[in-house]
Amino acid sequence: MQEFLARTHDKLEQALTVAEVPTRLNDAMRYSTLNGGKRVRALLVYAAGTALDAPLERLDSVAAAIECVHAYSLIHDDLPAMDDDDLRRGKPTTHIQFDEATAILAGDALQTMAFELVACDSSGLDDKQARAITLKLAQASGSCGMVGGQMLDILATNTSLSQAQLENVHRRKTGALINAAVLCGSLCSDDVNAEQLSVLSQYADHLGLAFQVIDDILDIESSTEILGKPSGADIELGKSTYPALLGLAESKELAKNLYDRAIDCVQTISDNSELVQHHKLDGLTNKFSLLYDLATLIVDRKN
Numbered sequence: 001m002q003e004f005l006a007r008t009h010d011k012l013e014q015a016l017t018v019a020e021v022p023t024r025l026n027d028a029m030r031y032s033t034l035n036g037g038k039r040v041r042a043l044l045v046y047a048a049g050t051a052l053d054a055p056l057e058r059l060d061s062v063a064a065a066i067e068c069v070h071a072y073s074l075i076h077d078d079l080p081a082m083d084d085d086d087l088r089r090g091k092p093t094t095h096i097q098f099d100e101a102t103a104i105l106a107g108d109a110l111q112t113m114a115f116e117l118v119a120c121d122s123s124g125l126d127d128k129q130a131r132a133i134t135l136k137l138a139q140a141s142g143s144c145g146m147v148g149g150q151m152l153d154i155l156a157t158n159t160s161l162s163q164a165q166l167e168n169v170h171r172r173k174t175g176a177l178i179n180a181a182v183l184c185g186s187l188c189s190d191d192v193n194a195e196q197l198s199v200l201s202q203y204a205d206h207l208g209l210a211f212q213v214i215d216d217i218l219d220i221e222s223s224t225e226i227l228g229k230p231s232g233a234d235i236e237l238g239k240s241t242y243p244a245l246l247g248l249a250e251s252k253e254l255a256k257n258l259y260d261r262a263i264d265c266v267q268t269i270s271d272n273s274e275l276v277q278h279h280k281l282d283g284l285t286n287k288f289s290l291l292y293d294l295a296t297l298i299v300d301r302k303n
Contacts, residue, residue, distance in 0.1 A: 001290070004046040004063070005039055007056065011064040015117060021109075028098045028106035029113075033071040036089045036228075040211075040298065041066045041177060045185035047290035048200055051269075052189035059188055061123035062133060066181045068114035069141050073177070075107035077150070083237060090228035111141070125188065133184045140180035149173025158238035166240050167209065174215070175208025182207075196269060203265035203291065210258035211298050216241040217251055218303065227303045259299045266291045 016030045042063035049059040078085040078093040079100065086096050095103035117123060118133050125133065139145055149172025156169060182204035186192050218227060219234045220243055234241050242251040270288040 001043060001293070004043055007046075007060050008039055008042040008063045008067060009034070011060045011117075012067060015064060015068075015113060024098070024102060025105055025109060028094055028102045029110055031097060032075050032094045032103075032106055033067065033110060035091060038297075038301070038303075039067065040294065041070050041181040043290070043294055044178065044181040044204070044207075045188075047294055048182045048185035049188045051288045051291060052186055052192050052196065053287075054185065054188035054190075055124060057124040058129070059185060061117045061120075061125070062184050062188055063181075065114040065117040065133075065137065066177070066184065068110045068117065069137065069146075070177060072107040072110040072114075073141070073146055073150075075103050075110070079103060082150070082154075083233065085229060085233065087224070087229050090225075114141075129187055132187050136180050136183055136187070140176040145172055145176035145180075146174075149176065153239070156240045159240065161240045161245070163245060166242065166245060169240070170209060170212040171205065174212040175205060178208035178211060179204040199265050199269045203262050203269075203295075206258045206262040206265065207295055207298060210255050210262065210295075213242045213251055213255040213258065214299055214301065216243055217248065217255070218301075220248065222302060255299055259295055262295045263292060266295070 012033055016026065016033060018026065021029075045063040045066055046056075046059050049062070050056075074088060075094045077083055078088055079095055085093050087093060091097070093103075094106060098106075114137065115134060118125065118130055118137065123130065141147065149169055152169045153173055156165070161169070179201060182200050183197060186197055186200050216234065219231060219241070222231055224231045230236075233239075235244075242254065246254065266288055270286065
């Protein structure tokens, strides 16, 4: 994981070093993107891609692109017109550190940079791969994916949703980009087939929903210092959450069930399913083990 985190950072550092960009805008883009974070989505790109023998140079570009989209979404999510947060990753949010207009522009610029990273010659992707990845990333981040999920989340404020409705919100708002990370990493491979893409998509769907369930739980059980953002914000904003709908105990059970389903998908696609089934991957060179490790990281995390 450390190697892949370093590669992602280096690629982002390179992409965010452009002399022609106005200094204040570039500073805001760098602040928002290089300001720490778990890089789970970037790691998922590498996990899926390396499992299918995709070249690292291609994965570098796609991982950085996914992180640009994620950073842009956080900038806009924190704005006064959205969640109005003043803390992100333990530091002032972009609109607090700079100003609201600069934050909006930084988010806009990071969104377009993501597609530039995929389309440019240095990505190492052939035209077919670049088109497929661009389409998947656009769908996941647009009106039918992340942005649409954010709209549904806003409309659901101070209302009671069914579990199916809440799942629809979060499969779009959180899950869509996680799914895109896995599939875009997979599409960097020259040998990926439809069956593999289907199983990996199911893995990502279970993982994306588990990520949000854990987020909802941590908003209640963790502290601002550990989270790096205000705890209890969901309750204060009147957000629909899994603990509010199901209770904490049932929410934790749901996260566990989603994790188990994700692991079943790894078992299905792995070339060493017995080891995956018994969770004995530590220290092994199984190329699918990072998919397992990331699922574990997501459900066991504290922030």
